[in-house]
Amino acid sequence: VPPYDPSYLLVVVDLVGIFVFAISGALVAVRRGFDLFGVLVLAGTTGLGGGFLRDVLIGATPPAALEDWRYLTVPLVAGLLTFVFHPTVGRMERVIDVFDAFGLSLFCVTGALKAVEYGLGPIPAALMGMVTGIGGGMVRDVLAGRPPVVFNSNLYATPALLGAAVAVGLDATSLPLGVVVIAGAGVCLVLRLLAMVLDWRAPLPHGPANV
Amino acid sequence: VPPYDPSYLLVVVDLVGIFVFAISGALVAVRRGFDLFGVLVLAGTTGLGGGFLRDVLIGATPPAALEDWRYLTVPLVAGLLTFVFHPTVGRMERVIDVFDAFGLSLFCVTGALKAVEYGLGPIPAALMGMVTGIGGGMVRDVLAGRPPVVFNSNLYATPALLGAAVAVGLDATSLPLGVVVIAGAGVCLVLRLLAMVLDWRAPLPHGPANV
Amino acid sequence: VPPYDPSYLLVVVDLVGIFVFAISGALVAVRRGFDLFGVLVLAGTTGLGGGFLRDVLIGATPPAALEDWRYLTVPLVAGLLTFVFHPTVGRMERVIDVFDAFGLSLFCVTGALKAVEYGLGPIPAALMGMVTGIGGGMVRDVLAGRPPVVFNSNLYATPALLGAAVAVGLDATSLPLGVVVIAGAGVCLVLRLLAMVLDWRAPLPHGPANV
Numbered sequence: 230v231p232p233y234d235p236s237y238l239l240v241v242v243d244l245v246g247i248f249v250f251a252i253s254g255a256l257v258a259v260r261r262g263f264d265l266f267g268v269l270v271l272a273g274t275t276g277l278g279g280g281f282l283r284d285v286l287i288g289a290t291p292p293a294a295l296e297d298w299r300y301l302t303v304p305l306v307a308g309l310l311t312f313v314f315h316p317t318v319g320r321m322e323r324v325i326d327v328f329d330a331f332g333l334s335l336f337c338v339t340g341a342l343k344a345v346e347y348g349l350g351p352i353p354a355a356l357m358g359m360v361t362g363i364g365g366g367m368v369r370d371v372l373a374g375r376p377p378v379v380f381n382s383n384l385y386a387t388p389a390l391l392g393a394a395v396a397v398g399l400d401a402t403s404l405p406l407g408v409v410v411i412a413g414a415g416v417c418l419v420l421r422l423l424a425m426v427l428d429w430r431a432p433l434p435h436g437p438a439n440v
Numbered sequence: 441v442p443p444y445d446p447s448y449l450l451v452v453v454d455l456v457g458i459f460v461f462a463i464s465g466a467l468v469a470v471r472r473g474f475d476l477f478g479v480l481v482l483a484g485t486t487g488l489g490g491g492f493l494r495d496v497l498i499g500a501t502p503p504a505a506l507e508d509w510r511y512l513t514v515p516l517v518a519g520l521l522t523f524v525f526h527p528t529v530g531r532m533e534r535v536i537d538v539f540d541a542f543g544l545s546l547f548c549v550t551g552a553l554k555a556v557e558y559g560l561g562p563i564p565a566a567l568m569g570m571v572t573g574i575g576g577g578m579v580r581d582v583l584a585g586r587p588p589v590v591f592n593s594n595l596y597a598t599p600a601l602l603g604a605a606v607a608v609g610l611d612a613t614s615l616p617l618g619v620v621v622i623a624g625a626g627v628c629l630v631l632r633l634l635a636m637v638l639d640w641r642a643p644l645p646h647g648p649a650n651v
Numbered sequence: 652v653p654p655y656d657p658s659y660l661l662v663v664v665d666l667v668g669i670f671v672f673a674i675s676g677a678l679v680a681v682r683r684g685f686d687l688f689g690v691l692v693l694a695g696t697t698g699l700g701g702g703f704l705r706d707v708l709i710g711a712t713p714p715a716a717l718e719d720w721r722y723l724t725v726p727l728v729a730g731l732l733t734f735v736f737h738p739t740v741g742r743m744e745r746v747i748d749v750f751d752a753f754g755l756s757l758f759c760v761t762g763a764l765k766a767v768e769y770g771l772g773p774i775p776a777a778l779m780g781m782v783t784g785i786g787g788g789m790v791r792d793v794l795a796g797r798p799p800v801v802f803n804s805n806l807y808a809t810p811a812l813l814g815a816a817v818a819v820g821l822d823a824t825s826l827p828l829g830v831v832v833i834a835g836a837g838v839c840l841v842l843r844l845l846a847m848v849l850d851w852r853a854p855l856p857h858g859p860a861n862v
Contacts (some may be wrong), residue, residue: 264642266598267591281497286703288712290499294562316647353717367794372578374587376796380680380689387606387688431686436738469802470846475853477809478802493709528860561857583789583800 238364239339242414243280244303245337251304252274253329254369255311256319261373271369272308273301279364283340283357285295287347297331323345333389334414337362341393341413342400351397352361357384358393362417384431387409450550450619454491457543457550462487462515464540465580466522467530468509472584476523482580483519484512487502490575493569494551498558537636544600545628548573549621552604554609561610569604571595573628595635595642603628660829661761665702666725666834668761673698673726673736675751676791677733683795687734693791694730695723701786705762705779709769720785752843755811756836759784763815764822773819780815781808784839805844806853814839817834 254275258268275395277350284292294300311318318325325352340361344354367377379385397414423429465486470477481613495503505511522529529536538617557564574597578588590596607624634640676697680690699716706714718720733740740747762783766776785808791798801807818835845851 259645261587261591262586262644263591264644266595266642267588268645270591270597285496285707286713288499288710288719290501291497291558291560291564295497295567296561298563301563301567304824307776310835312645315645347713349713350718352720352723353713356717371582371793372588372591374585374796376683376685377794377861380683380685380794386692431688433682433684433686434690434734434737470856472798472802474802475855477806477853479856481802481808496707499710502708502710502769502771502775506708509774512774512778523856526731526856580736582793583799583802585796597668611712614696 230279233283238410239342240299242335242429243339244299244353245272247276247280247300247303247331248307249325249328250336250365251307252311252318252325253366254304255308256315256325256390257320257369257373259311259315259319268312269305269308271372272311273304274372275365275369276304276307277326277365278368279336279340279361279366281366282287283344283361286360287344287349287357289343289347290354302321326425331416333362333385333421334392334417336365337389337393337417338396338410338413341397342409343401345397351394354397355390359390362386362393366427382430384429386420387431388417388420389437391420444455449621450553451510452549453621455510458487458511459518460536460539460543461490461527461547462518463522463597464577465575466519467526467528467533467536468580468581468584469538470526470530479523480516482521482583483522484515485583486580487515487518487578488576488586489579490547490551490572490577493575493579494572496557497571498560498568500554500558514536524560538633541629541632541636543572544632545603545625546621547576548600548604548628549624550608552607552624553620555609556611564613565608566601566604569607570601573597573600573604585589593641595640598633598642599628599631601629624633655684658778660832662721663760664757664832666721668757669698669722669725670729670756671747671754672701672787673729674733674740674747675788676726676732678737678744679791679795681733681737684738685703690734691727691730692839693794694733695726697791698726698729699786699787700790701758701783701788702762704786704790705766707781708782709771711764711769721751732849748847749844752828752840752847754806755784755843756814756839757773757832758787759811759815759839760818760832760835763818764831767819767822773816774821777815780818781812784815786810798813804852806851807843809840809853810839811845813842 251272255268255272260269280294281292284290337358341354341358343356363379364381364415368375392413395416396409399409399412462483466479466483469482491505492503495501548569551571552565574590576592578633581588603624606627607620610620610623673694676696677690680693702716703714706712752844759780761781763776768780771779785801788801814835818831821831821834848856
C-alpha cells in the first residue's frame, strides 16, 4: 500500500462535496417515499459511492472514508437534515444544484489526484476523477430505480473529466497543491455552471432509434 | 493478507444464512418470470452478494466463498429446490421471513467479525456487518428491477446494525466466540422478529415531497 | 501480485470481444434516448464491465484495462460509430448477435484463464469466466433500468460457463495456449449459435408464481 496522507485541504474539500451529494441522494429518497433508513442509506451511498467505486477500482481498500468518522458523520447529518427539513430543502433545488456543481468540481480533482498517488497513468487517473464525481449519483439512481440522470442531462460528466484532466496535468508540474486543486476544480465548476445556465447538452443520436 | 481461519461454528452459521437468503432471491426470480439460469443467479447473488460486497470493500479478495465449494453448493441447491417447489415455497412466505430473520442475524455478526479480523475499527466493522446482512437483498432487488425493499419495509437494517454492534463490542472482551455470536445474533433476531410482529417501521418523512 | 503478461493472442481476442459488446451497449443507450455521453459510458461499461467485475473479485486491481490505452480506445470507437451510424447498426442486429456470440466465447475463455493465473481453483475460475462473459451485459441492463436480459433469453450464460470449463480443464494439460483458447471458445460459440438458431432456452418454472 502506498503511503496516503491526504492534506488537510483535500479532506475539507472532500467533506463539503460529500455533504452536498448526500443531500441530493436524501432528496431523491424522500421523493420515492423511502423511510428514514432509506434516506440515510441513499445519503450515504450518494455522498460516498463515487469515492468507494474509485477506491475499489484502484485497489485502495478498505476505502479510507470507511475508517474516518468525519466521512461517516457528514452524510448522516446531511441525511437527517434533509429528512426533517425536506420541504424547505426541496424548494432550494436550484441552490442545491449549484452546491452540487461545487461538489462535482471538488470530487473530480480529489479523485484524480488519489488515483495518481496510487500509481495510475494520466488518462486512467482523469477517468477515475470523473468516476469519483459522477459515481455517487449513478449509484443513487440505480438504487432509486431510474436510469442515471447523468446520461440525459445538461453537461455534467464532461466538466468533471476536463477538470480532472487539468488537475492531473498540473499535478505533474511543480505547482503547489492548492493551485492544482483550484485550477482543476475551477475549470470543472465554470463549465458546469455554464452548462446549467445555457443548458448545454451533449448531442443526441440523430434519426429514429429502430427497435 | 491477515490469517483468516473461520471457526467451524461461523461457517455453519454462514451456510444456513446463505441458504435462506438464496431461497428469497430464487422466489423473486420465479415471480419475475426468469428462467432456471436467472433463478440460480438470483439465488447465488442474494445468498452470497452481501459477503462479496463486504469482502470487496475490506479488500479480502478473492472472496473466501468463491474458493469454498460449500458456499457455492448451498445457493445452487436452494435455487433448484425453489425452482421445482416454488408453489409450496411461495405459500411458506411467512416461514421464510422467519428464517430470513435468522439469516440476517447470523450474517450481521459474521460480517462484522470478519471486518474486525481485517483490521477495521468498531464503527466501520459494525457497518460492514449491516452491509453483509442487507447487501444480498439489495443486489437481488436491483437485478430484479425494483428499489430495495429494505428502504421501505418494517425494521430490517436497524436490527442488523445493532446486532453487529453488540458482536463487535463483545468481541473486544475476553468472552468466548460462541457467546459473542449468540449475543449479537440474538439481539438482531429478537428486534427483527418484534419488528415483524408489531410492524415496527422507521419514520417516514413528514409533509408532501415536492417534486 | 502475480506476474501477468497476457500473450498477444489473448489481447487481440479480448479487444474484438470488447468492441462487439460495446456496440451492444451503445445500441441500448441510443434506444433509451441517452445522449452522446450516455452512449459512450454504456459502450464502455458493457465492453469493459465484465472484466472489471472479474478483476475486482479476484483482487487484480487496478484492472489492467484501465492502464492500457487500447482497452479504453476500443469501446470509445465502438460507441462513436454506433452513435453516428445507429440506424444502420440497428438493422444489423442479427449480425451483431453473431459477433456478440464471438465476444462471449472469447471473454469466457480469457476471463477464466486470468482467474487461473491469479490462483483460483477450477470451479471458481470457470465461474469467473462466465462472469466476465455476461457481466458487461448485466451492468448495461441495470444502468438502462431493465432486468438483465440474460435471465430470460435463449441460452447465453450456460455456453459461457461450459466454454470456460473446457478452457480451464485443458489449461491444466500441456496443450499450447492457442489450442486451449480455440477449444474453449469453440465450445461456447457452437453452443451459443445453436441456442440462437434453435431458440434453446433454460426451463421456466412450472405452475403459477403465487405472489
